[in-house]
Amino acid sequence: AQSVSQHNHHVILSEAASLELGCNYSYGGTVNLFWYVQYPGQHLQLLLKYFSGDPLVKGIKGFEAEFIKSKFSFNLRKPSVQWSDTAEYFCAVNDQTGANNLFFGTGTRLTVIP
Amino acid sequence: EAGVVQSPRYKIIEKKQPVAFWCNPISGHNTLYWYRQNLGQGPELLIRYENEEAVDDSQLPKDRFSAERLKGVDSTLKIQPAELGDSAVYLCASRQKPGLAGGPQFFGPGTRLTVL
Numbered sequence: 001a002q003s004v005s006q007h008n009h010h011v012i013l014s015e016a017a018s019l020e021l022g023c024n025y026s027y028g029g030t031v032n033l034f035w036y037v038q039y040p041g042q043h044l045q046l047l048l049k050y051f052s053g054d055p056l057v058k059g060i061k062g063f064e065a066e067f068i069k070s071k072f073s074f075n076l077r078k079p080s081v082q083w084s085d086t087a088e089y090f091c092a093v094n095d096q097t098g099a100n101n102l103f104f105g106t107g108t109r110l111t112v113i114p
Numbered sequence: 115e116a117g118v119v120q121s122p123r124y125k126i127i128e129k130k131q132p133v134a135f136w137c138n139p140i141s142g143h144n145t146l147y148w149y150r151q152n153l154g155q156g157p158e159l160l161i162r163y164e165n166e167e168a169v170d171d172s173q174l175p176k177d178r179f180s181a182e183r184l185k186g187v188d189s190t191l192k193i194q195p196a197e198l199g200d201s202a203v204y205l206c207a208s209r210q211k212p213g214l215a216g217g218p219q220f221f222g223p224g225t226r227l228t229v230l
Contacts, residue, residue: 004156034218043117044157044205044221090156101170102147102219104156 002027004091006105013081014113021076021108023065023091033074034092034102035065044090050074061085083114116140118222120206126228132194135225139187139208146183147219148191149205157205163189193227201229 005024013019025031035047048059055067065076074091091105119138127133139146144165149157160179162170165186174181178197183189193200203226207219 036221043223044207046218046220049218092156101159101162102157104158106154106156 002031002093002103004093004103004105006089006091006108008108009106010109010111012111012113015083016080017112019076019078019081019085019110021089021091021110023074023076023105024072025074025091025093025103026072027093031093032100033065033067034094035059035063035074035076036090036092036104037087038090038107039087047076047089081110081112083112086110086112118206118208118220120204120222120225122225123223124226124228126230127196128230129198130195132192133196133227134190134192135204135206135227137189137191137206137222139189139206140220142210143208143220144186144211145209146189147205147207147209148181148189149207151203151205151224153202160191196227196229198229201227203227 003026007022033050036044037047038044047063048057048065050057050067058064063078065074067074088107088109090107092102094100094102121136146163148160150160151157159173161174161181163183166183179193181191203224205224206222209219210217
């Protein structure tokens with residue numbers, strides 16, 4: 001079975017600080033990778049996704065993520081966070097065979113201090 | 115375009131009572147998912163539908179949980195009887211179709227269930 005690890009449970013940053021949230025997955029085959037964001041009181045929204053091609057993926061609101069196959073990682077980055085980035089961030093993976101079901105990490109809560 | 119709609123948004127019940135959640139996916143989305151999200155955790159898949167067929171219900175606790183999607187559009191998830199450990203947020207998601215070309219999953223706002 002696949003699993004996703006997000007080691008940072010709660011990250012607190014000041015505005016303009018740089019952000020990197022870790023995500024590691026365990027699956028030996030070809031995967032699709034996702035970052036979802038959940039703003040306070042809102043539903044899960046897709047931030048960015050990786051299917052194939054360029055391992056550096058750019059998403060909405062200035063976020064990007066880099067797929068490093070040798071490290072089984074898909075870390076999320078943003079060079080300068082804003083107060084409005086305060087949210088919970090979930091990494092997810094699905095395989096490219098059969099069900100294509102999503103497996104989520106436990107999430108990282110980001111708090112940005114103005 | 116309307117997103118995934120879920121109701122109710124909140125539900126508080128006593129243990130051993132039944133409860134039902136409703137989901138209307140994005141129009142044209144054939145694949146529908148129900149997830150459970152416990153506090154401090156990521157969503158975990160309960161069941162996946164392709165049109166009206168439940169193609170993956172391996173994680174659904176079938177002794178007390180049931181789901182249906184009779185006409186291949188909206189879906190209902192039921193718990194009977196509810197237990198204290200069922201307190202969680204129940205999320206519905208949909209996507210156009212299965213496979214790589216099916217696009218990402220879109221999530222509804224969820225139903226927060228509290229069992230007392």
